[in-house]
Amino acid sequence: MADGLKYITEIRTYFALFTTEIRLASNSGYHDINLYAEILFIPIMNALFTTEKASFKRLEIDKKNTEAIDLGCQNSKIAFQITSTKSALKIKNTLEKFIKKELYKNYDRLYILIIDDEYKSSLKTTDLNEYLKEISNKNNKDLGNFKFESSHIWNISTLVNEIGNHLDIDSLFNIHEYLGKEYPKLKFNQDISSEDLIFIQSLNKKLQEISNIKDAFNYLFNKFEELKVIPHTFLSKLYPLSKTNNSKSHYSDFSLYTDNKDLYNYFKELIKKDISELDETNKKIVDFFGHNLFHHLYLFNSNEERLCIHTLFSREQCNCVRCTFERFDFTQSINKLIGTNKNQENYDALKNAYMHYQYGNFKTSILLYKELREKFKAEKKYVSYFICEHNLFRLNTIIKRYGYGKEWEKIKEGLNDIDLDKILHHLKSIQNIEPEICTVLDWIADSKFIDKTIWKILKLIDECREIYINDQNGNWSNNNSLNELLDTVAQLSLFIDGNLIIYDIFLEFTTVIQKGFEGIVALYSISNEDSSKEEFFNEYILRLIIKFGEPEKILKILESYNLKELKLSPPSHGNNVEVFNKMKNFFTSFNILEDLINEQISQSQIYYLRDKTNKLVSNQILILSRLNISTNELNQILSNVIEQLLKSSTLNSRTINYVNELLKFKGEQINIKNLEQILNLSLNKEQLKNNFTLFQHCTYWLQQKNYEITSEGILKNIDLLIDSLSTNKRILKEDNLLYFHRIAPLDYKEKIRAGILKRLNENFEHDLYYDSVLFEIINYEQYFNQYMSLIQNFWHTKGYIFSKDDKQDQNFILNHFIRLIYSYNVTLSTVEISSLHNNVPYYEWLLNLDTFDYNKFNPYWIMEYPSETYYLTFKKHPILINKVKEALEEKYIEGLAKIFIKYLA
Numbered sequence: 001m002a003d004g005l006k007y008i009t010e011i012r013t014y015f016a017l018f019t020t021e022i023r024l025a026s027n028s029g030y031h032d033i034n035l036y037a038e039i040l041f042i043p044i045m046n047a048l049f050t051t052e053k054a055s056f057k058r059l060e061i062d063k064k065n066t067e068a069i070d071l072g073c074q075n076s077k078i079a080f081q082i083t084s085t086k087s088a089l090k091i092k093n094t095l096e097k098f099i100k101k102e103l104y105k106n107y108d109r110l111y112i113l114i115i116d117d118e119y120k121s122s123l124k125t126t127d128l129n130e131y132l133k134e135i136s137n138k139n140n141k142d143l144g145n146f147k148f149e150s151s152h153i154w155n156i157s158t159l160v161n162e163i164g165n166h167l168d169i170d171s172l173f174n175i176h177e178y179l180g181k182e183y184p185k186l187k188f189n190q191d192i193s194s195e196d197l198i199f200i201q202s203l204n205k206k207l208q209e210i211s212n213i214k215d216a217f218n219y220l221f222n223k224f225e226e227l228k229v230i231p232h233t234f235l236s237k238l239y240p241l242s243k244t245n246n247s248k249s250h251y252s253d254f255s256l257y258t259d260n261k262d263l264y265n266y267f268k269e270l271i272k273k274d275i276s277e278l279d280e281t282n283k284k285i286v287d288f289f290g291h292n293l294f295h296h297l298y299l300f301n302s303n304e305e306r307l308c309i310h311t312l313f314s315r316e317q318c319n320c321v322r323c324t325f326e327r328f329d330f331t332q333s334i335n336k337l338i339g340t341n342k343n344q345e346n347y348d349a350l351k352n353a354y355m356h357y358q359y360g361n362f363k364t365s366i367l368l369y370k371e372l373r374e375k376f377k378a379e380k381k382y383v384s385y386f387i388c389e390h391n392l393f394r395l396n397t398i399i400k401r402y403g404y405g406k407e408w409e410k411i412k413e414g415l416n417d418i419d420l421d422k423i424l425h426h427l428k429s430i431q432n433i434e435p436e437i438c439t440v441l442d443w444i445a446d447s448k449f450i451d452k453t454i455w456k457i458l459k460l461i462d463e464c465r466e467i468y469i470n471d472q473n474g475n476w477s478n479n480n481s482l483n484e485l486l487d488t489v490a491q492l493s494l495f496i497d498g499n500l501i502i503y504d505i506f507l508e509f510t511t512v513i514q515k516g517f518e519g520i521v522a523l524y525s526i527s528n529e530d531s532s533k534e535e536f537f538n539e540y541i542l543r544l545i546i547k548f549g550e551p552e553k554i555l556k557i558l559e560s561y562n563l564k565e566l567k568l569s570p571p572s573h574g575n576n577v578e579v580f581n582k583m584k585n586f587f588t589s590f591n592i593l594e595d596l597i598n599e600q601i602s603q604s605q606i607y608y609l610r611d612k613t614n615k616l617v618s619n620q621i622l623i624l625s626r627l628n629i630s631t632n633e634l635n636q637i638l639s640n641v642i643e644q645l646l647k648s649s650t651l652n653s654r655t656i657n658y659v660n661e662l663l664k665f666k667g668e669q670i671n672i673k674n675l676e677q678i679l680n681l682s683l684n685k686e687q688l689k690n691n692f693t694l695f696q697h698c699t700y701w702l703q704q705k706n707y708e709i710t711s712e713g714i715l716k717n718i719d720l721l722i723d724s725l726s727t728n729k730r731i732l733k734e735d736n737l738l739y740f741h742r743i744a745p746l747d748y749k750e751k752i753r754a755g756i757l758k759r760l761n762e763n764f765e766h767d768l769y770y771d772s773v774l775f776e777i778i779n780y781e782q783y784f785n786q787y788m789s790l791i792q793n794f795w796h797t798k799g800y801i802f803s804k805d806d807k808q809d810q811n812f813i814l815n816h817f818i819r820l821i822y823s824y825n826v827t828l829s830t831v832e833i834s835s836l837h838n839n840v841p842y843y844e845w846l847l848n849l850d851t852f853d854y855n856k857f858n859p860y861w862i863m864e865y866p867s868e869t870y871y872l873t874f875k876k877h878p879i880l881i882n883k884v885k886e887a888l889e890e891k892y893i894e895g896l897a898k899i900f901i902k903y904l905a
Contacts, residue, residue, distance in 0.1 A: 008164045011175060011179065044175060047174070050171075054073045054076045057072060067101070068097035078107060078109045079107040082113045082115065084116070086116055087890070087891040088122060095128075096135055099135045099139055104146035105144070199436060200234060207219060207238060217281070217285050223434075225382075228288065228498050228499060231495060236250045241256060249300075251487060256289075258297065261302075264297060267309060271309065278312075286309070290310070291494070296308060319336070320336065324336065325358065328582045330585075330593045334359065337359065353368035353388075360608040367411065383440055390501065395415070398502075424441055454508060457489060457512050460519055461515045461519040464523050468525060509548065517544075517554070520534070539569065551658065562898065565627075567628040583620055588640060598649075617651060618658050621661065625665045625666055626665060631671075634666060634670070635670065639677075645681055645685070646680070653687035659678060660693055675698060692736045715748065718737070718751075725756065738772065753778065756778060764790075788817070794811070806860070808841065833848055842864070849874070849879075862884060871904070872903065884896065884904060
């Protein structure tokens with residue numbers, strides 16, 4: 001029975017991971033994997049229907065006449081369609097094709113397998129019978145013995161339950177083995193493979209012969225050379241972190257759970273001391289635990305309290321080039337790097353080569369790695385040697401877009417010849433190299449640990465999304481994914497960044513960090529009070545996303561989950577202070593960073609550090625826009641941010657424009673002084689010359705704080721704009737006179753109003769009228785009839801797709817008109833409505849929401865014009881709300897669901 005449960009659990013995991021891959025492939029436009037899915041399920045279906053002598057085949061020969069099904073068995077007269085499309089419409093279309101092609105003559109039963117863990121069809125057997133009857137009557141078909149019931153619609157969970165309920169232990173074993181062989185990528189679901197076990201057992205055999213804990217750690221340090229971080233899967237199983245090979249010791253939530261009482265007692269004595277009292281070996285041990293994020297220590301099956309090892313960590317006090325860089329103290333870090341002594345210990349030498357890469361000094365980094373690889377090779381330090389070769393190989397990839405001229409040719413000499421597989425093969429052939437070292441080299445060379453971690457994270461992300469969607473639909477959820485997700489993301493970033501391995505710039509790594517951030521945001525955004533919502537956001541992940549995230553992706557995640565606030569752990573944990581200090585460090589030491597950027601661009605035309613700095617600034621502004629900090633802290637940091645944005649020549653317009661996010665979410669907290677500086681930034685920064693969004697948002701918040709312009713220069717500019725209204729050339733939109741109206745003194749407000757009225761009297765312009773009404777500069781009733789008559793004669797005929805198969809004419813001016821009548825609750829007569837909509841269903845609906853024929857309604861229309869005015873109007877019409885709800889029950893549409901939850905539910 002225990003074996004059966006084990007097989008079922010692992011079969012379920014296989015299918016969960018396979019489902020994740022199907023989704024990822026489909027989302028990326030790769031559909032070949034769906035064909036593989038059909039083949040994959042054949043032996044499984046044969047086992048499930050073995051009593052009916054099933055022998056399923058993939059029906060690919062005559063797909064035209066069997067397009068409704070994928071697998072068929074003539075013996076059992078059973079057919080299957082296997083699909084990743086989740087909708088009642090897909091099921092109905094399958095049935096219709098099945099009947100039209102008269103497949104019921106060959107198959108008595110049809111099953112539809114949806115490749116999804118939790119999809120549940122809303123179709124009942126009675127509904128399906130009615131639908132079948134309707135189709136057969138329409139096509140004049142006699143269905144005979146054919147049956148299709150709601151129980152014939154399976155998801156992956158249904159399939160696993162069928163396997164568990166109907167198959168014996170031998171069949172379970174066969175399916176388990178089959179999935180492992182047929183789909184080998186899934187084998188990593190086992191935390192420790194047979195190869196890993198051999199590695200652990202081999203190393204533990206030597207470690208356990210050492211009785212002294214300090215000596216055992218020294219042995220580990222020598223064995224792994226300059227590797228500071230070891231994958232926790234292995235590390236937590238190694239002595240002295242665990243007692244035996246079969247130990248349940250493990251890492252979770254920044255803690256080590258151990259069964260080794262000697263280790264626990266060792267640290268119990270250690271934490272009583274001050275860090276300055278520790279000898280060099282103990283400092284190395286503490287440093288090792290810090291690098292591997294073992295902040296706490298628990299003893300299994302014991303009432304002993306947890307030990308807070310992090311009280312011994314000294315990295316926040318360390319002033320080396322790396323630690324100051326991690327604290328964003330670039331003044332200290334760059335000065336340390338420039339003043340480096342060449343005669344350094346091995347790890348420090350590797351650290352400096354890595355830090356030159358981090359700062360974009362590629363030439364220096366390459367030269368250092370070339371020197372070090374020869375040194376490590378001569379000393380037979382093969383792990384360190386291989387890290388040098390790996391990093392040179394990666395640097396060669398990075399600098400292909402840079403590095404022209406004879407000077408670069410000499411520096412890049414030999415890089416194109418680096419073959420990591422060949423180097424690895426040679427190292428493994430060396431007679432005296434230990435098998436444990438070969439395993440470590442594999443982690444780096446083949447990216448085995450990285451690949452394994454990436455797939456695990458993608459699976460966890462999928463679970464987090466499902467939890468979030470269920471919560472938004474009003475369901476209760478028990479979140480147990482967060483700790484595993486945090487641990488997995490942390491392990492990956494630690495292994496790469498902590499071991500000074502150049503990989504952080506590559507897409508796979510940044511994607512995983514961003515996916516990890518999304519998963520945590522999803523769990524943090526749970527709204528149901530009965531669900532296990534995360535109360536605080538994890539500060540470590542926040543640091544990772546600031547360092548490695550892509551700003552556009554971060555913003556997309558924040559917007560997708562409608563995240564308005566990031567709350568860190570209480571101040572007693574120091575997290576707010578740490579984030580605050582890092583941001584402060586960054587912007588107060590920005591000048592030295594910019595000097596380095598300008599030097600690199602002028603000498604080598606290398607833009608790596610400039611682009612990296614823009615990302616760091618953008619990410620901090622985005623996080624700051626959501627971070628729950630005090631008004632005083634916010635304005636202190638913001639003052640530093642704006643100062644650098646005003647002075648900097650290396651920050652681009654996209655980076656500066658992220659200040660809009662700060663205005664959007666923190667505008668109420670931003671003081672007048674900082675808002676004035678943002679206004680100054682928006683008007684005078686060359687990068688914003690043709691972009692007035694920042695200015696528009698800034699004037700809104702200044703208006704909220706009853707601010708009035710006092711600058712004579714700005715007032716003169718307003719006079720010029722008012723004068724321009726009387727000319728034929730219209731420059732109003734480009735110069736945002738309407739937004740100046742928000743914060744102009746009373747006499748200037750009147751001047752602006754008079755200028756606009758004069759312009760409209762002389763030459764009526766629909767956009768000037770519309771904008772002036774919305775800004776409450778003029779009354780909507782003035783010129784309203786002129787506005788409406790203009791719209792009646794102003795129709796675009798550009799086809800516009802709301803969803804597949806729904807093309808309609810689009811009238812952009814009418815969109816504005818409808819927003820205006822919604823804003824002022826204007827009632828139109830039937831005659832006026834009919835003269836406006838031009839028989840276009842979309843506009844016919846918008847102009848008469850209650851009496852519209854909802855048989856013609858398309859739910860995608862709701863998303864067409866993203867205006868809060870529209871949504872608040874929709875909320876007043878129950879018939880519309882019910883139609884949207886029905887549409888979502890039929891098919892989940894993410895954008896529509898968000899609008900429904902936020903405005904209509």
